[in-house]
Amino acid sequence: MTTTHQPDSSARGPFQGGAPILVAEKITKRFPGTVALDTVDFSVYAGAVNVLIGENGAGKSTLMKILAGVDRPTSGRLLLDGSPVEFKSTREAAQAGIGIIFQELNLYPNLSISENIFVARELTRSGVVRHRTQEQVTAELLKRLEQPLSPGMLVRDLRMGQQQIVEIAKALSQNVRILIMDEPTSALTGAETEALFRIISDLKAHGVAIIYISHKLEEILRIGDYLTILRDGKLAAAAPARTVDLPWIIEKMVGRNVNAPRHRTRVYAKEADRPVLEVKNLRLPRVGGGYTLENVSFTLRRGEILAIFGLMGAGRTELFECLMGQHPESSGEVRLNGRKLRNETIRGRIDLGMMLVPEDRQRLGLIQKLSVAHNITLANLRRFMTSFWLSDRREMEEINAIIRSLSIKTQSPTQPITSLSGGNQQKVVIAKSLLTEPQVLMLDEPTRGIDVGAKAEIFEIMNELAGQGLAVLFVSSELPEMFTIPDRVIVLSKGKITGEFLHDALSEEALVLAAGARRQTEHPVTAGQSV
Amino acid sequence: MSTAIASPASPVRPKTSGLSLGVLLFRLRALIALFVLIAVFSVLTPSFFTAQNLIILVGQTAINAIMALGMTFVILTGGIDLSVGSTVGLAAMISGLLINRGVEIPPLGVVLYFNIPMVILLCLCLGLLVGAFNAILITRFNVAPFIATLGTLYIARGAAQLSNDGATFPNLVGNPELGNTGFPILGAGSVLGIPIVIWIMMIFAAVAAFVAGKTPFGRQVYAVGGNERAAELSGIYVNRIKMSVYMICGLCAAMTGLITASQLVAAHPAVGESYELNAIAAVVLGGTSLSGGRGAIWGTIVGALVIGVLTNGLVLLGVQEFWKKVITGLVIILAVVLDQLQERFQQRLALKRA
Numbered sequence: 009m010t011t012t013h014q015p016d017s018s019a020r021g022p023f024q025g026g027a028p029i030l031v032a033e034k035i036t037k038r039f040p041g042t043v044a045l046d047t048v049d050f051s052v053y054a055g056a057v058n059v060l061i062g063e064n065g066a067g068k069s070t071l072m073k074i075l076a077g078v079d080r081p082t083s084g085r086l087l088l089d090g091s092p093v094e095f096k097s098t099r100e101a102a103q104a105g106i107g108i109i110f111q112e113l114n115l116y117p118n119l120s121i122s123e124n125i126f127v128a129r130e131l132t133r134s135g136v137v138r139h140r141t142q143e144q145v146t147a148e149l150l151k152r153l154e155q156p157l158s159p160g161m162l163v164r165d166l167r168m169g170q171q172q173i174v175e176i177a178k179a180l181s182q183n184v185r186i187l188i189m190d191e192p193t194s195a196l197t198g199a200e201t202e203a204l205f206r207i208i209s210d211l212k213a214h215g216v217a218i219i220y221i222s223h224k225l226e227e228i229l230r231i232g233d234y235l236t237i238l239r240d241g242k243l244a245a246a247a248p249a250r251t252v253d254l255p256w257i258i259e260k261m262v263g264r265n266v267n268a269p270r271h272r273t274r275v276y277a278k279e280a281d282r283p284v285l286e287v288k289n290l291r292l293p294r295v296g297g298g299y300t301l302e303n304v305s306f307t308l309r310r311g312e313i314l315a316i317f318g319l320m321g322a323g324r325t326e327l328f329e330c331l332m333g334q335h336p337e338s339s340g341e342v343r344l345n346g347r348k349l350r351n352e353t354i355r356g357r358i359d360l361g362m363m364l365v366p367e368d369r370q371r372l373g374l375i376q377k378l379s380v381a382h383n384i385t386l387a388n389l390r391r392f393m394t395s396f397w398l399s400d401r402r403e404m405e406e407i408n409a410i411i412r413s414l415s416i417k418t419q420s421p422t423q424p425i426t427s428l429s430g431g432n433q434q435k436v437v438i439a440k441s442l443l444t445e446p447q448v449l450m451l452d453e454p455t456r457g458i459d460v461g462a463k464a465e466i467f468e469i470m471n472e473l474a475g476q477g478l479a480v481l482f483v484s485s486e487l488p489e490m491f492t493i494p495d496r497v498i499v500l501s502k503g504k505i506t507g508e509f510l511h512d513a514l515s516e517e518a519l520v521l522a523a524g525a526r527r528q529t530e531h532p533v534t535a536g537q538s539v
Numbered sequence: 540m541s542t543a544i545a546s547p548a549s550p551v552r553p554k555t556s557g558l559s560l561g562v563l564l565f566r567l568r569a570l571i572a573l574f575v576l577i578a579v580f581s582v583l584t585p586s587f588f589t590a591q592n593l594i595i596l597v598g599q600t601a602i603n604a605i606m607a608l609g610m611t612f613v614i615l616t617g618g619i620d621l622s623v624g625s626t627v628g629l630a631a632m633i634s635g636l637l638i639n640r641g642v643e644i645p646p647l648g649v650v651l652y653f654n655i656p657m658v659i660l661l662c663l664c665l666g667l668l669v670g671a672f673n674a675i676l677i678t679r680f681n682v683a684p685f686i687a688t689l690g691t692l693y694i695a696r697g698a699a700q701l702s703n704d705g706a707t708f709p710n711l712v713g714n715p716e717l718g719n720t721g722f723p724i725l726g727a728g729s730v731l732g733i734p735i736v737i738w739i740m741m742i743f744a745a746v747a748a749f750v751a752g753k754t755p756f757g758r759q760v761y762a763v764g765g766n767e768r769a770a771e772l773s774g775i776y777v778n779r780i781k782m783s784v785y786m787i788c789g790l791c792a793a794m795t796g797l798i799t800a801s802q803l804v805a806a807h808p809a810v811g812e813s814y815e816l817n818a819i820a821a822v823v824l825g826g827t828s829l830s831g832g833r834g835a836i837w838g839t840i841v842g843a844l845v846i847g848v849l850t851n852g853l854v855l856l857g858v859q860e861f862w863k864k865v866i867t868g869l870v871i872i873l874a875v876v877l878d879q880l881q882e883r884f885q886q887r888l889a890l891k892r893a
Contacts, residue, residue: 332772355774364772372772375765377832386762387773389755397753440773 027090029054029217030075030106030186035084037070044070046241047084051234052186057208057218059228059249061261062238068221071238072188075219076108077101099128107179108188115171117164122146124163125178149177153207169200176207187211188219193227205231223319223485225254226524237261258487258516282346283307284479285331285362285448290340292326292503300326301338301503308448308479313470315494316483319523323503324483325367328450332364333357344448358387361447365437365454373437374425381407381421383436388444410439414469431462438469449473451482455489467493490519499523565881569825569841569874576845580852587855594734600847601740602795604840606814607821608747609791611839612784614822615751617764617831618677618684620785623792623818625695626669627811630662630796632699635708635806637661638719652717659725659797666793669695670786677785678778692815700808708806726802736798740840743791748836760784764831820867821846824874845870 028051037045045067052058052075062068073079075086077095086093088104095101098108115124122142130137131145146159155173163171172192179187193201208218208231222228228235232249237260245260285308292301301323308314318324330338333352342349344360352360366372375383384407385392392403407421416435418428425436434454441449451470455463471493474480483500484490490497491514499507499522507522509515564571581588606623613620641652653661669691676687713720728735751757762770763780771777795814800806825842827834849870853863 353776354771355776358774366769366772371766372769375762375769375832377765377828378761382758382761386758386770386775389758393755397749398755398758444774 028052029089031087032071032075033085033087035071035074035081035086037067037074037079038082043241045074045081048238048241048243049246050075050236050243051246052217052219053234054185054217055212055215056233057212057220057231058234058236059232060219060221060236060238061225061228061257062244066238066261067241068238069190072108072190072219072221075101075186076106076188078108102182102184105183105185106188107182107184107186108190109172109175109179109192110190115163115174118162120160120162121150121157121166121174121177122159124174125149125181129182145181146177149180152180153177154203167200169196169203172196172200172204173207180211184216186217186219188221190221191223192220193222193224201227225257228257229254283309284345285481286341286343286346287331288341288343290327290330290338290342292323292330292335292338299503301330304340304500304503304505306498306505306508308481310447310479311474311477312496313474313480313482313494315490315497316481316500317485317487317490317497317519317523318483318500319485321502322485322500322523324485324500325452326503327500328364328366328452328483331357331362331450358444358446361445363387363441363444363446363449365434365441365449365451367452367456369430369433369437369456374433376424376426378425379422380411380416380418380425380428380436383425384410384421384439385443387440391443406443410442414439415465429458429462431458431465434458434462434466435469438466442473446478448479448481451480453484454482455484455486487516487519490514562881562884565877565884566826568877569838569845572870573841573845573848576848576852580848580855584852584855587852592851592855594737596847596851597740597844598734598736599851600843601734601736602798603814603817603821603846604740604843605743605791605798606795606818607825607839607843608743608836609788610815610818611747611822611825611827611834611836612751612760613684613788614819614827614829615760615764615831615834616781616784617767618781618784619688619819619829620670620673620788621685621688621815622669622673622691622695623788623795624811624814624816625692625699626666626789626792627796627799627814628699628808629669629695629702630666630793631800631806631810632702632708632808633665634658634662634722634797634800635711636702638711638713638722639708641717652714652719654719655713655721655725658719658722662797663790663793666789666791666796667786668789669792670789671782673789674778674782674785678781696808696812703806703808705808707808711800711804711806722801723804724801726798726800726804736802739794739798743794744836744840751836756780756783761832764833766832817846820871823878824871826874826878828878842874 030052032048032050034047034049035045036043036047048067048071050060050071060068060071070079074081077098077100080094080096086095093104095104095106101108116127119127122139122145125146126142131141132138143159150157150159150173153173153176155170155177157166157170157173163174166174176187192204196204208220211218220228220232229249234246235249235252235257236246237244237257239261287307288305290301290304291299294300304323304327306314316324316327326335329335331342332354333349333356334354336351344357344362347360349357349360370376375386378386381403385403389398392398392406394402404421410416411418411421414435416428416439417432425433428436438451438454449470454466454470458466467489470480470482474493474495482494495511497507497509497511497514497519498505499509499519501523507518509518577588586592606627610620610623637653637658638655641650643650673684673688673691676682676690677684680687682690711722713722725735730738751760759770759775759780762773762775763777767777792811796811799810803810821843822834822839823829823842824845825834825838825840827838846867849867850863853866858866
C-alpha cells in the first residue's frame with residue numbers, strides 16, 4: 009500500500025492519494041416496505057482491505073450484492089476504473105474482475121474441488137470437459153494458497169475453513185481484481201482465521217482489492233486499511249483505518265443521537281416472589297462435539313426486562329430455540345411459574361405463557377401472503393371462536409385495538425403484510441405474540457433491520473409491557489441497546505454466561521470484555537480492550 | 540389482556556382507490572372469463588344457454604369440482620395430490636365389490652353385504668385412509684408431496700385393478716333380497732328438479748368455503764402454505780394440518796368415485812384416470828397459487844365451471860376433440876401467466892407505497 013494517511017479522524021468522503029479502482033456512487037436500493045440503501049457512496053482501493061462495517065440491517069449485504077451483480081440498484085451507478093459499468097449478473101461482474109464469497113458458501117458439496125472451481129465455465133475441448141487440465145490449474149491455485157488438498161476431493165468432505173479456501177481459489181481462478189468477503193471468519197476456527205489473514209495479505213501484495221465485511225471489530229482493526237461505516241442504509245462515515253479507534257467505530261455504527269428510551273426504575277414484588285422463568289444448567293450439544301450452550305442458568309421475574317448480550321455465534325438464538333422446545337436434544341431444567349417443562353410442543357409452551365418474537369422476521373415471524381389482520385391473530389385463533397367458527401367482529405375489534413395500542417401504521421388491517429415497513433412488520437409480530445397472553449415474552453434481536461425511530465418505539469412498547477407485569481427477555485448484539493431499557497444484562501459468549509450486570513453497574517468496557525472473554529484468537533487484541 | 544399503551548389513536552380505515560379497483564377486477568378474472576365464455580357460447584350456439592344443457596353442464600362439472608375442492612386444501616398448504624384420480628377408481632371399484640360380491644368372512648362361511656349408505660360410508664373412509672397414507676409419507680418420512688402421491692397413484696390404481704382382476708363390476712343395481720338396492724340414485728336421482736350430484740357439489744363447496752374462510756383450521760391451512768416455519772412458531776401443528784388436508788382430498792376423491800360408479804351403474808378399474816390433472820387445472824384456473832398460501836374455494840368452483848363450459852360449449856360447436864384439448868391447455872397456461880402478472884403487479888404496488 010502506498011497511500012499515506014492523513015491524521016484526520018473525522019475524514020469523510022474521498023481519501024487522499026490513490027484513485028479508487030471501484031466507486032459506487034449514490035446507490036439507492038428499495039425493497040417492498042423498506043429502503044435498504046439510501047444514496048450510499050463507497051470507494052474501493054486496490055491493494056488494500058476495504059472494510060465495510062454496520063449493524064445488522066445497515067445495508068452491507070445489499071451493497072455487496074449490488075457490487076457483485078446479484079442485485080441491481082434502484083438508482084445510482086458503479087464506476088470501474090473511472091468508467092460507468094452495469095452488471096446484469098454475477099457472471100458479468102466476474103468478467104469485470106469482481107468476485108464474491110458469500111456468507112453462506114455457494115459450493116456444490118457433491119462435486120470435487122476442481123469441478124466447483126470451474127463450474128459453469130468448464131475448460132472444454134470440442135464440448136468435452138478437460139478434467140485433467142482443470143485439476144492441474146486447481147492444484148496450482150491450492151499450492152499458492154498453501155493448502156495441501158487434492159483437486160479431486162469432494163467438497164462435502166472438507167471442513168468449513170477448507171471450503172472457504174475453495175471459494176477463494178474459485179475467485180482467484182477468475183483473475184479477480186476485487187474480492188468481496190462477506191463475514192468470512194464467522195465459521196472459522198482461530199487457526200483457520202490466521203491462515204485466511206495470511207492469504208489476504210498475499211492477495212493485497214498482488215494488488216487485489218479486498219472488500220471485507222465483518223462484525224468482529226477487533227479483526228477489522230487488525231487487517232483493515234479503509235473503513236466505511238453504514239448505518240440504517242446510509243453512509244455514516246469513511247476513514248483510513250489507522251486514523252480511528254474502536255470507540256469511534258462504535259459511535260459511527262450506532263450513532264449517538266438516538267433518543268433511545270431510558271431505563272425505568274420499577275418497583276418489584278417482594279424478593280420472596282417466585283420467578284416466572286427459571287433456567288438451570290441448560291446445555292445444547294453441538295454437532296461435531298462441544299456445546300452450543302453450556303450450563304446456562306438464569307431467572308426472570310414478573311415485570312423485569314432481562315437482556316442477553318452476545319456476539320454472533322454466542323448461542324443467543326439457540327437459547328430461545330431451546331426455551332421454545334425446538335431442541336429436544338438439549339438438557340437442563342426450565343421452569344415456568346415453578347412448573348417444570350418437559351416435552352411440551354411449541355403450542356403447549358405458548359399456552360403456558362411463553363412466546364417468541366423470532367430474529368428473522370421474514371422467514372420465521374410473518375406469513376407474507378396473509379394480511380396484517382390475519383398475521384396478528386394467527387397464534388391464538390381460539391380466542392375468536394364462537395362455537396365452530398371465527399367471529400369476524402370480535403377478531404376485528406381486537407385487531408383494531410392492538411393496532412392502535414402499538415401504533416402500527418397500516419392503511420387498513422386487510423393490507424398485505426408486505427406493504428408495511430420493517431418496524432411496523434415487527435410490531436405486527438409483537439402484536440401476534442401479545443394476543444397469546446404471554447407471561448414471558450422473548451424477543452430475538454427485536455430491532456434488527458428497522459429504522460431508528462421504530463427501534464425507540466419497540467423499546468417503549470417493551471417498557472410498557474414490563475410495566476404491566478410481563479417478563480421480557482430479549483437478546484441483542486448491539487451494545488448501546490444494553491444501556492436503554494434492560495433492568496439486568498447477561499452476557500453470553502461461546503455458549504456460556506460470562507457476565508451479569510444490573511442496570512446501575514453496566515459499563516461498555518465490562519460488557520465488551522465479557523462478550524469476548526473466551527474468544528480464541530492467537531493474537532490478543534489490544535485495541536478491543538481500550539474502549 | 541389489556542395492552543393499554545398510551546399513544547395517539549391512529550385511525551384505521553380502508554381506502555379505496557382506482558388502483559384497488561383494478562386489483563379487484565384482476566382478482567375476479569376467472570369469474571369474468573366464465574361470464575365471457577357463457578356469453579360467447581350463448582351467441583354462437585342456441586342450444587348452449589338452455590336449462591337442460593346447463594344442468595348437464597353443471598352435472599359434468601360437479602364431478603371435477605368435488606375433487607378439485609379437496610385438491611384446493613392440499614394446494615393451499617403448498618402440497619399437491621396426484622393420487623386423486625386413482626382414488627376415484629379405487630373407491631368406484633370397492634363400491635362395486637361391496638355391492639356385487641360383498642365381503643366374505645372365511646371362518647364363518649358367510650358373505651357380508653352392506654346397505655347403500657354403509658357402502659358409501661365405507662368408500663369415503665377408504666378415501667380418508669388413502670389421504671392419511673399420503674400424509675404419513677409426507678410428514679413422517681419427509682417425502683416430497685409430488686413423489687409420495689405419485690407412488691400412491693400407482694398403488695391405488697393397481698389395487699383398483701386387483702380388486703376384480705382388471706374386470707368391470709357391471710350392473711350395480713344391487714339385490715332386493717340383500718337389501719342393497721338404490722345405488723344408481725346417487726348419480727341419476729334428483730331433488731327439486733336438480734340432480735343429486737349438483738346438490739352434493741353445492742354442499743361440499745359450501746362446507747369447504749366455510750371451513751377455509753371461517754374456521755381456525757382454514758386460517759391455519761393458509762398459514763402453513765404461506766410460511767411453514769413461521770406457522771410452526773406461531774403454535775400451529777403443521778403436521779396435523781397437512782394430515783387433515785390430504786384426508787379431505789382423499790374423501791373428496793372417494794365421493795367422486797362413488798358418483799362416477801353410480802352414474803355408469805358399473806365400476807371400471809380405469810375410471811378416473813388423469814382426473815387429477817383436471818382437478819389441478821380447476822384449482823389453478825381458480826387463482827389458487829401452486830406455491831401455497833393464496834387462493835379461495837369459490838375460485839376453484841369457478842375454475843371447474845370454466846373447464847366445464849369450455850368442454851361443453853366446444854362440443855356443441857362441433858369442435859374436434861383434439862382441438863378441445865389444445866384450447867383447454869392454452870386457457871390453463873393463460874390463467875397461470877395472469878397469476879404471475881398479478882403477483883408482480885402487487886409487488887410493484889407495495890414498492891410504490893414504501
